[in-house]
Amino acid sequence: MPGRVVRVSGPLVEVCDVGPVAMHDLIALGPDSTPSEVVSIRDGLVSVQAYEYTGGLRPGAAAVPAGRPLSVRLGPGLLGHVFDGLLRSLTAAPVFLTPGATAHDSDRRWRFEPRVRVGDQVEAGQLLGVVAEAGALEHRVLVPPGLDGPVESLADGKCGADTVVATISGTDVHLFSDWPVRVPRPSRTRLTEVTPLRTGQRVLDLLYPVARGGAAAVPGGFGTGKTVLLQQIAKWCDADVIVYVGCGERGNELAEVVAELFELTDPRTGGRLTDRTVVIANTSNMPMMAREASIYTGVAVAEYYRDMGYHAVVIADSTSRWAEALREFASRTGALPAEEGYPADLASALAAFYERAGCVETLGGAIGSVTIIGAVSPPGGDMTEPVTAHTERFVRVRWTLDRDLAYSRHYPAVSWSGSFSRDAPAVGDHHVRAGEHEWPARRARVMTALAEADRLAALAELVGAAALSGPERVALLAGRLLRDGVLQQSALSTVDAAGGDEKAAALVAAVLAVVDECQRLVTAGVPAEVLEEFDFTALVRLREEAGPHDVELIGRRRDEVLAGLRRLR
Amino acid sequence: MTIEFTGVRELRGPLVVVGGVEGVGWDEFVRIRLDSGELRHGLVLEVDHDLAVVQVLEGTGGMATAGTRLEFTGQPLSIPVGTGWLGRTCDGRGAPVDGGPPVFGARREPVAGAPLNPTWREAPAEQVLTGVSVIDALTTLVRGQKLPLFSLPGHPHLELATQIAVQSTAGGEPFCGG
The missing domain is CATH 2.40.50.100 (RNA polymerase II/Efflux pump adaptor protein, barrel-sandwich hybrid domain)
Known part of the structure; x- marks a missing residue:
């Protein structure tokens, strides 16, 4: 004897007489067996959130408990395919997703x-x-x-x-x-030794690196390039498996990322990039509550591959849309609204997601990791809003996208003053152990140069650049060269999109060598204007000219620029 | 045979709460007949046991608890689709306001639609030439994308939108309107 539906209000459905059920159990509703999950139980009245459109569902309709919590089916054939928030194949589904359309089994x-x-x-x-x-x-x-x-x-x-x-x-x-999906898969121990995840984006790998098993947030207002940055990481980072959760974002963009992944070749294996990618899609007009589950589904899939001994990366775009789904449902259940209408358990929901990141020794003794990168879309660019503020507590790395940088066409628009990486010292130690002894000093030098250039730029706005001393004007020039020659990286470029450690190190070394030469010249009496007017095109174009391993070419161009500078004496 | 329910319990703002109903599903389209014979329309916002909360699209002004009858259609709000729409002016529910006959079409589709499977989408790439050079050159529009016009009171956004609709072409053909 199944239970029955007594109340329907959008995705919130109340059922009774379903017998013994537990929180987060799955219940099938009505003639279409709409999947739903138990969210509260009171006096035999069970509230559930439905994962599909509930139009036409009536009081009196059947409610059949599945006797198990909301689960996903994990097995071979996930890679290279697109799934919905409950991990049902969309690749095999029809054009329009009417209720029940995705429920095929392969x-x-x-x-x-x-x-x-x-x-x-x-x-x-x-x-x-x-x-x-x-x-x-x-x-x-x-x-x-x-x-x-x-x-x-x-x-x-x-x-x-x-x-x-x-x-x-x-x-x-x-x-x-x-x-x-809501239960973390068990592992033997968490590992403390840090290895960096190479994202392929110079500004991230150089200044704000994230460790394998770490968590990073990408807050950025409307139009700052969050989606493009995450897509670049999905394409070029050195993980074994990418789980891309498109969560409440635009369908056209998702179509674009899927199409590009199918076309591009994985530089590490020679196969297609899509062969290492699982896409979980819940676009902005797909059922709202499946968005809530899609985040956990993504992590469960990543943990599944982690347990096989692989390094997985979960990319969630965007967690703000996910939090909005929590808010929408909380207001239907009549939960007391906390900050900006979000439910009071927003922080613990975010923690339950980000805390599943980690580098572990698996039950079988292998090493695997889950790294989580989540986009946050603060409305109006307000970084104090609850989703952004709570997310910052649970991540170790924040890549803030800056509106002014984006509008001045500096991409990726990662702000060097507004970002942080708590992993940076440990990643530095790793580079030193791996033989790259200059890495921490190089990072510190670039950070200092950028901060100094920002400080002087603010000063120059007040007093005019002409009032600055020669060395100060060279410091401003250094900031410009680092920004244009190192930090910028075009997602559309065929040469530069993928980045690379060697190339990044060589580019930074080249720019710093040129800056040092400029400082020497200005101390020796060469006027700062002459240096500012010098043609650095060859240096700033290098990132577009040199391939990932073209260290020699970078060295040659650096020497040409240095020789040109010396002729100014 | 149609069943009409009369047990209106509550009227408040645009909402009607009707009791004693049976077999009513969420999001159903409702025809509401007033005592005067006037026909209004509504949508089911919530069903709870034998109660249904209905949002009245035309408002509840002039409605009384007695004499109001509600017919639940068992379907979500749908409209006929087809070329019959071209050249017509209709209200938000699809009823003509141009004095012409009702719009007919070969089939009816729910206005809410179903989400498009993202795997079947093609990434939009074909440029729409709007003839407004600042849009075409700097913020290029492609077929299948969205172009919101953010505006402030007093700016001619409607004129611009109409201009774009009238003169846009994609692949050498008129894009919309015309």
Whole structure:
């Protein structure tokens, strides 16, 4: 005897007589079996949030509890495809997403190759076998958490989604497994050793690096280039798996990123970039509550790959739209509004998301990580609004996008004065250990030069540049050269879009060498105007000219510019 | 056969609360007949047991608890779609205000529509030439994108929007209006 619906108010539905249910359990509503999740239970009256349009749902309609929490189906074939917020395939869905349109199950079969033998003792997290033909990345089937004992049977060869691939001490292990999205997947320990995630964006890798397993927020007002920056990171960062959660953003932009990923080649593997990407799409007009789940779905998928021993990056664009979904639903349930109408548990919801980032030793003993990068869209550029303010508490890195930089066509518009990276010292140590001893000093020098240039620019606005001393005017020039020659990086460029450590180091060294020469010249009596009017085009164009490993070319151009400068004496 | 419910419990602002209803779904379109015979329209905002909260599109002015009858259509608000719309002027509900006959179409579609599967979208790339050089050169519009005009009171935004609609072309063909 199923329960029944008694009240419908948009995505908020109340049901009764459903029997024993727990919080976050899944309940199927009405004739379309609309999925919904329990959000409150009071006196036998159960409130649920529906994940699809509830138009036409009536009091009296059936409500069938699934007996398990909201879960996603994890298995091979996720990479290279687009899914909705509940991880149902959109690639296979029709053009218009009417309720129930996405509920197909794939009947594709996979070739399972065992890596253990019947009779072996296995532990949770241990490798059971791999799935061939699942793309460039080896898909590993592991012993599920909480299971150990002897392998009693093993499958070999073609398997469908529900095939039992192994039996371990009486429990069946399937090729696909369900995992509740709100529960972090277990791991053995969190690792403290820091390795940087190379984003491919010079301004980030050089000034505000993020560690693997870290969390970064990208706050930026309307039109500052958040989406483009995140797309660049999705394309060029050195992770094994990218989970791109397009959450409440424009469908056209999502279509663009998917199309580009299909076209571009992964510089590390030679395959297509899409082969390492899972896209979770909940565009601005798709069901609102699935947006709430999509964030957790994304992290669950990333943790699934982390457990296989891969480095995964979750990119969420944008967490503000997700918080708005929380707010919309909270106002329907009549929850007391806290700051700006957001629910009082906004901070803990944000923490539940960002705290799932981490670099861990998995149950099977491998090293894997989940890095979370979330965009925040503060309305009106107000950085004190609740989503931005709370997010800053839980992230270690903030890349603030600056309106003035964006409007002066300086891209990526990452503000060097408004950003921070708590990972920077540890990342510096890593570079030193890896043999790059100059890295911390180089970063400090660039930061100081930029800050000094900003200070002098503010001063020059008051008193005029002519009133500054020669060395001060060279410091202003240094800021300009660093901005134009190093920090700017065109997303549209075929040469420069992907960046690279070697190239970044060489470019910074070239600019700093030129700045040093200018300081020497100005001290030796060369007027500052002469230096300001000197043609630095060859230096600032270098980033467009030199490929990722063209250190030699950068050195040659640097020497040409230096030689030109010396002729000014 | 149509069933009309009369149990209006409450009238407040644009809302009607009607009791004793059965089989009413959320977001249904409602026809409301007043005692005077006047026809109004509404949408179901909430259903709770046998109560339905209906938003009246034309407002509740002149409505009384007695004599108001509500017919629930079992469908969301939909309109006929097709070329019959060209050259017509209609109100927000799709009813003609140009004195002409009702708009007909081969099929009806709900006005809320269904979300477009993002995997079926093609990234917009074909330029719309608006003939307004500042838009074409600096803030290029492409077919399938959106062009909001942010304006302040007293500025001729409507004239600009109309001008764009009239003279835009994409791929050598009139883009819209004309």
